[in-house]
Amino acid sequence: xxxxxxxxxxxxxxxxxxxxxxxxxxxxYNWGLSLWNQAYxxxxxxxxxxxxxVFTNHTKPLYPWMKNLSSKVYQYxxxxxxxxxxxxxxxxGKCPRFKKKGKSDSFPTECYANTIDNCGKxxxxxxxxxxxxxxxxxxxxxxxxxxxxxxxISRQASDWYISCSYExxxxxxxxxxxxxxxxxxxxxxxxxxxxxxxxxxKSYQRFEAKLSRCQYLNRHKKVGSANWRxxxxxxxxxxxxxxxxxxDALHKLTTYLAKNHGSVSIEDLNVRGMxxxxxxxxxx
Numbered sequence: 024x025x026x027x028x029x030x031x032x033x034x035x036x037x038x039x040x041x042x043x044x045x046x047x048x049x050x051x052y053n054w055g056l057s058l059w060n061q062a063y064x065x066x067x068x069x070x071x072x073x074x075x076x077v078f079t080n081h082t083k084p085l086y087p088w089m090k091n092l093s094s095k096v097y098q099y100x101x102x103x104x105x106x107x108x109x110x111x112x113x114x115x116g117k118c119p120r121f122k123k124k125g126k127s128d129s130f131p132t133e134c135y136a137n138t139i140d141n142c143g144k145x146x147x148x149x150x151x152x153x154x155x156x157x158x159x160x161x162x163x164x165x166x167x168x169x170x171x172x173x174x175x176i177s178r179q180a181s182d183w184y185i186s187c188s189y190e191x192x193x194x195x196x197x198x199x200x201x202x203x204x205x206x207x208x209x210x211x212x213x214x215x216x217x218x219x220x221x222x223x224x225k226s227y228q229r230f231e232a233k234l235s236r237c238q239y240l241n242r243h244k245k246v247g248s249a250n251w252r253x254x255x256x257x258x259x260x261x262x263x264x265x266x267x268x269x270x271d272a273l274h275k276l277t278t279y280l281a282k283n284h285g286s287v288s289i290e291d292l293n294v295r296g297m298x299x300x301x302x303x304x305x306x307x
Contacts (some may be wrong), residue, residue: 027169028186031176032162040158041176041183044096047089049122051078051097055104056119071105093157145170148187161185180259196282203284214274221276226268234261 033041062069075098082095083089110116129203145277146156148167154160155174167188177184213220241254280287 026188031183049101071101074101202286224272226265
């Protein structure tokens with residue numbers, strides 16, 4: 024399986040439709056979580072199927088605006104809620120919490136857990152223009168050639184992204200080295216056993232002053248106002264830029280290792296624990 028995530032090229036009407044679906048998903052998730060918690064207090068054992076039945080038969084008819092949005096959204100919002108509780112009971116995650124507007128806005132367009140099934144039919148992504156179930160035609164900034172049943176649409180700052188996974192036939196490439204050792208670091212991203220060094224991008228340091236300035240100017244703005252939202256969007260874009268620089272460096276490192284080496288050995292180093300030290304974390 025191969026996964027891709029790319030930016031969508033949307034007009035204002037399409038962005039509004041995406042935001043409506045994201046809000047619909049958030050509303051249904053919070054509605055289901057509230058009912059789920061109340062059911063437990065009353066000694067009932069809820070599940071995603073029961074929530075969907077109650078919502079379809081009793082709640083959805085009370086809100087006419089829901090008819091204009093994809094019914095897949097609320098179905099998989101409840102499935103995601105059920106999976107969240109399942110992970111919680113297994114000790115693999117925290118107790119599900121209510122979602123807030125603008126935070127992790129995403130909605131499953133058609134499938135299980137942030138995916139799309141298009142009623143059992145595959146979704147063809149060919150070229151620059153793609154037809155998504157209910158959403159309609161959308162454009163991407165880069166061509167995609169994939170047949171998938173898994174599509175997620177998510178928002179980062181003011182931009183919308185599409186991600187999916189699909190099957191592909193892997194092709195082997197000639198390896199220059201059979202085995203390579205990788206020494207992960209903090210001041211440097213990685214040092215290979217053949218002497219090659221991948222420098223740390225230090226993306227946060229590059230934008231730290233600009234981030235501090237934006238946050239400083241935003242300190243007295245009224246929360247919820249237009250100026251506050253504009254400032255928050257600017258800060259979110261900067262954070263997204265920092266994250267994208269780091270992801271780009273990691274993708275280049277892993278691609279280099281996979282294409283040129285048969286086996287990769289990595290030291291047993293607790294990098295996550297090292298980054299818990301804020302002074303070390305700011306270096307990377």
